[in-house]
Amino acid sequence: xxxxxxxxxxxxxxxxxxxxxxxxxxxxxxxxxxxxxxxxxxxxxxxxxxxxxxxxxxxxxxxxxxxxxxxxxxxxxxxxxxxxxxxxxxxxxxxxxxxxxxxxxxxxxxxxxxxxxxx
Numbered sequence: 001x002x003x004x005x006x007x008x009x010x011x012x013x014x015x016x017x018x019x020x021x022x023x024x025x026x027x028x029x030x031x032x033x034x035x036x037x038x039x040x041x042x043x044x045x046x047x048x049x050x051x052x053x054x055x056x057x058x059x060x061x062x063x064x065x066x067x068x069x070x071x072x073x074x075x076x077x078x079x080x081x082x083x084x085x086x087x088x089x090x091x092x093x094x095x096x097x098x099x100x101x102x103x104x105x106x107x108x109x110x111x112x113x114x115x116x117x118x119x
Contacts, residue, residue: 006107016040046087049087050086063099065099070092082094
C-alpha cells in the first residue's frame, strides 16, 4: 500500500513554467491568458508540494492521508504533530496498520479518482 500515490502520475509533464519563458508577451498582454497561466501554476505548485510531502512520508514509513476522508474525531486523535497542510488542504501522516478498513477503501477510491484527473 505504501507504493500508492495521491499525486496524479502525469503532473510533471504539464509543467507550466516553460510557458513563461517561451511566450512571455502572450501571457502578459492578454488578461485571460495570464489568469489561465496563474491557475495552471497554482495547480502545478500544489501537486509538486504534495509530491515532496508524500516522498517524505513514504521514506519514513507513513502514508499521506487526506483529512477530508477522515472522521473529525479520528483527526483529533492524530493531533497537530502528524498533520501536513498543503495550500488549504490538510493531510495526515498515518501508518498502514493504523488505518481502518473503511479508511483503506476511501483512500483507494480517492487514488482512483486522482488518476483520472486531467491537468
